[in-house]
Amino acid sequence: MNELYPVFLKVSQLNTLLVGAGVVGLEKLTFLLKSSPNARVTVLAPEISEDVKRMADHNERLVLVQDIYRKKYLEEKHLVIAATNDKEINKEIHKDAKERFLLVNVADTPEYCDFYLGGIVTKGNVKIAISTNGKSPTTAKRLRQLLEEVVPENINEMVENINLYRETLKGDFEYKVKALNKLTEELIKKKD
Numbered sequence: 001m002n003e004l005y006p007v008f009l010k011v012s013q014l015n016t017l018l019v020g021a022g023v024v025g026l027e028k029l030t031f032l033l034k035s036s037p038n039a040r041v042t043v044l045a046p047e048i049s050e051d052v053k054r055m056a057d058h059n060e061r062l063v064l065v066q067d068i069y070r071k072k073y074l075e076e077k078h079l080v081i082a083a084t085n086d087k088e089i090n091k092e093i094h095k096d097a098k099e100r101f102l103l104v105n106v107a108d109t110p111e112y113c114d115f116y117l118g119g120i121v122t123k124g125n126v127k128i129a130i131s132t133n134g135k136s137p138t139t140a141k142r143l144r145q146l147l148e149e150v151v152p153e154n155i156n157e158m159v160e161n162i163n164l165y166r167e168t169l170k171g172d173f174e175y176k177v178k179a180l181n182k183l184t185e186e187l188i189k190k191k192d
């Protein structure tokens with residue numbers, strides 16, 4: 001059964017610790033910043049790849065700490081992503097994070113994840129997140145690529161226009177729901 005509950009985090013208002021800055025750390029960071037360029041992320045690793053260093057050069061919200069993992073780095077963090085190549089360290093990070101009631105993702109162990117990073121499609125204000133319940137990240141990637149192609153670019157124009165109309169509506173909640181449903185009913189009508 002798929003019991004995941006998706007939420008859309010404002011990661012520019014949260015502090016994220018990413019432990020490990022190798023191949024996987026870079027992948028997680030790249031997708032996080034692609035979707036949320038203002039995310040506040042501290043990257044912690046004894047070895048930080050040149051690619052990650054370059055990303056930090058143009059981004060003051062991206063803080064690099066060249067050190068091995070220690071508990072103190074969990075202070076003042078909301079989210080933790082463990083992406084080291086050492087399973088024992090990842091496990092320790094998981095344990096420490098849980099003791100502090102932090103939300104934690106352990107990239108190499110789905111059972112140790114409170115949340116998964118998903119495939120993400122962005123068209124202006126519209127954002128679609130994709131997960132396969134941890135079963136096939138490659139399928140999440142392919143679905144992301146497919147949806148990037150098929151979701152029309154102008155979906156954002158529609159959202160902006162409906163938002164303008166929404167702002168003009170006077171009346172109670174029920175009235176607004178009716179008016180907005182009427183305006184958009186064509187969208188879900190089945191074609192003959």
Ligand SMILES: C[C@@]1(CC(=O)O)c2cc3[nH]c(cc4nc(cc5[nH]c(cc(n2)[C@H]1CCC(=O)O)[C@@](C)(CC(=O)O)[C@@H]5CCC(=O)O)C(CC(=O)O)=C4CCC(=O)O)c(CCC(=O)O)c3CC(=O)O
Nearest residue numbers: 031107108116117118119131132133134137138140141144
């Ligand atoms: C559970 C999860 C935890 C988490 O990382 O959050 C996780 C775990 C693991 N990934 C592994 C492998 C790969 N991951 C990718 C790619 C992505 N992985 C992402 C998410 C997630 N990966 C979470 C579940 C998401 C869901 O619910 O579907 C994406 C969607 C988002 C992102 O990375 O930000 C991003 C695509 C982004 C995009 O393109 O849009 C590829 C494909 C590629 O790189 O081309 C491969 C290789 C092929 C394959 O295995 O499919 C392994 C095995 C490691 C090993 O064998 O050593 C584990 C560990 C395990 O499963 O045990």
Ligand SMILES: NC(=O)C1=CN([C@@H]2O[C@H](COP(=O)(O)OP(=O)(O)OC[C@H]3O[C@@H](n4cnc5c(N)ncnc54)[C@H](O)[C@@H]3O)[C@@H](O)[C@H]2O)C=CC1
Nearest residue numbers: 020021022023024025045046047068069083084085107108
């Ligand atoms: N979730 C996902 O999408 C995927 C997960 N994985 C898993 O992710 C893990 C990481 O793999 P790679 O990035 O390829 O490894 P890597 O060797 O490229 O990088 C490892 C990083 O961890 C850091 N590190 C090692 N010990 C540390 C410590 N004590 N404290 C802080 N940082 C430490 C290193 O300095 C380096 O930056 C592997 O276990 C792999 O199985 C692999 C592929 C995809």
